Amino acid sequence: MRVIGLMSGTSVDAIDVAAADLDPNDDVLELTPLGYVEHRYPKRLRESVRAALPPGLSTSEQLCRLDTRLGQIFAEAAGRGVQELAGGQADLVVSLGQTIYHWVEGGQCLGTLQLGQPAWIAEATGVPVVSDLRARDVAAGGHGAPLASTLDALWLRDLAMDSGRPAAALNIGGIANVTVVHGDNSAVASTVAYDTGPGNALLDAATLLVTDGARDHDTDGALARQGTVRADLLERLLSDPYYAVTAPKSTGKEHFNAEYLQQQLDGLPSIDPADLLRTLVELTASTIARDIRAHGADTVLASGGGMHNPVLAETLATRLGEVALRRSDELGLPTAAKEAYLAALLGWLTWHGIPGNLPSATGARQPRVLGSITPGSAGAPPAAAVATQPTRLRVLIPDTPTPGHSR
Numbered sequence: 001m002r003v004i005g006l007m008s009g010t011s012v013d014a015i016d017v018a019a020a021d022l023d024p025n026d027d028v029l030e031l032t033p034l035g036y037v038e039h040r041y042p043k044r045l046r047e048s049v050r051a052a053l054p055p056g057l058s059t060s061e062q063l064c065r066l067d068t069r070l071g072q073i074f075a076e077a078a079g080r081g082v083q084e085l086a087g088g089q090a091d092l093v094v095s096l097g098q099t100i101y102h103w104v105e106g107g108q109c110l111g112t113l114q115l116g117q118p119a120w121i122a123e124a125t126g127v128p129v130v131s132d133l134r135a136r137d138v139a140a141g142g143h144g145a146p147l148a149s150t151l152d153a154l155w156l157r158d159l160a161m162d163s164g165r166p167a168a169a170l171n172i173g174g175i176a177n178v179t180v181v182h183g184d185n186s187a188v189a190s191t192v193a194y195d196t197g198p199g200n201a202l203l204d205a206a207t208l209l210v211t212d213g214a215r216d217h218d219t220d221g222a223l224a225r226q227g228t229v230r231a232d233l234l235e236r237l238l239s240d241p242y243y244a245v246t247a248p249k250s251t252g253k254e255h256f257n258a259e260y261l262q263q264q265l266d267g268l269p270s271i272d273p274a275d276l277l278r279t280l281v282e283l284t285a286s287t288i289a290r291d292i293r294a295h296g297a298d299t300v301l302a303s304g305g306g307m308h309n310p311v312l313a314e315t316l317a318t319r320l321g322e323v324a325l326r327r328s329d330e331l332g333l334p335t336a337a338k339e340a341y342l343a344a345l346l347g348w349l350t351w352h353g354i355p356g357n358l359p360s361a362t363g364a365r366q367p368r369v370l371g372s373i374t375p376g377s378a379g380a381p382p383a384a385a386v387a388t389q390p391t392r393l394r395v396l397i398p399d400t401p402t403p404g405h406s407r
C-alpha cells in the first residue's frame with residue numbers, strides 16, 4: 001500500500017506530511033520512505049490553534065470552526081502528499097490530527113481531543129482516511145500516548161538484539177517522549193514508553209515571554225547559548241511531581257504551559273532571558289537523559305523539532321554520557337518526519353485489522369485496533385487481515401533520494 005501520513009504537534013509549526021510504501025514480508029513489514037514535506041499553517045489559523053491550547057479556553061463555536069479549518073488544511077497537506085510525494089496515487093491517508101486537550105487526572109488519562117475533521121481530507125483526495133487514533137486506547141484504560149512506541153518496538157528490535165542492550169527512541173516535540181525496546185523474544189510486550197516531560201513546550205513559552213511575543217521559538221538555540229543555568233530555578237522545576245510518577249504516564253500543554261512557567265518564576269529573583277532559556281534546556285535534557293540511563297539503554301535514536309536546537313542536542317549528549325546519541329536518519333527515518341511515518345504505519349495496521357497500541361507502553365488493558373475509517377470516493381471496504389502480524393519493521397532505502405523540504 002502507498003500511504004500518506006499526517007502529523008501536527010503541540011508546537012503548531014506545520015503539518016508534517018510523509019509518503020511511504022508499506023509491504024508485508026512474512027513477519028517483517030517493509031517501509032520505503034517516498035519523501036516528506038512540511039505544510040505550513042496560515043498565520044491566522046496557527047494563532048487560533050495556539051489560543052485554544054491550554055491554558056486558553058475555547059467555546060463550542062471556536063472548536064467547531066477549528067475542527068473544520070484544521071480539516072481543510074489537513075486536506076491541503078494530504079493533497080500535496082499525494083501529488084508531490086506519491087506520484088499522484090495513494091491508497092490511504094492517515095491523520096493524527098491536532099491535539100487540543102489531553103485530560104489526565106491522578107495519573108489516569110480520562111480523555112483526549114484531536115481536531116481536524118477527516119471528511120474534508122477524504123472529500124479533497126478521494127482516498128479513505130484513518131483518523132482519531134488515540135481515543136480507543138484511552139477507552140481501553142491507556143493514555144493514548146505515546147503511540148510512537150508501536151513503531152519503535154518493531155523498528156529497534158534488531159538493533160537491541162545485535163547490541164545485547166536495550167535501544168531507545170526519543171522524540172522531542174512540545175513534549176518529549178521515550179521508548180525503550182528490548183531485544184528478546186518478548187521485545188514488543190516488554191517495550192516501555194512514556195512522556196518524560198517538556199520538550200520544547202516551556203522553551204517556546206519562555207521565548208514568547210522574553211521577546212514580548214515577537215518570536216515563538218529560540219532559533220538554533222541562539223539565546224540559550226548566551227546564558228547559564230540558574231540553579232534555584234532548575235531545582236524548583238525538577239521538583240515537579242510528574243517526574244516521580246511511574247510509567248505508563250503522559251502529559252501535555254495542559255500542564256507544561258506559559259502559566260506554569262510563570263508560577264515557577266514567581267518568588268525568585270529576576271532572571272536574565274538567556275539564563276531562563278539555558279535553564280529550560282537543562283531541564284529538558286536532564287529529565288530525558290535521567291530516564292534513558294535508568295533503563296540501561298546504550299543507544300538513542302532521536303527525532304523531532306528539539307533536535308534542530310543545537311544547544312539542546314549538545315546538552316543532551318553531555319547528560320547521556322556513554323549512551324550514544326544518534327539521529328533517526330541513520331536508520332532511514334528523517335528526524336523531521338518520523339512521526340508522520342508513524343501515522344502511516346498506524347493507519348496501515350488499522351486498515352488490516354491489526355492492533356496499533358502496546359499495552360506495556362500506553363497502559364491499556366489489551367491491544368486494540370485503533371481509529372476510525374472515513375471512506376474515500378469509491379467507498380471501498382478495508383483490506384483483509386494480513387496472514388502474519390508484523391514483529392519487525394524494516395526501513396528500506398529507496399533507489400533515488402526522497403524529497404524532503406519545507407514550504
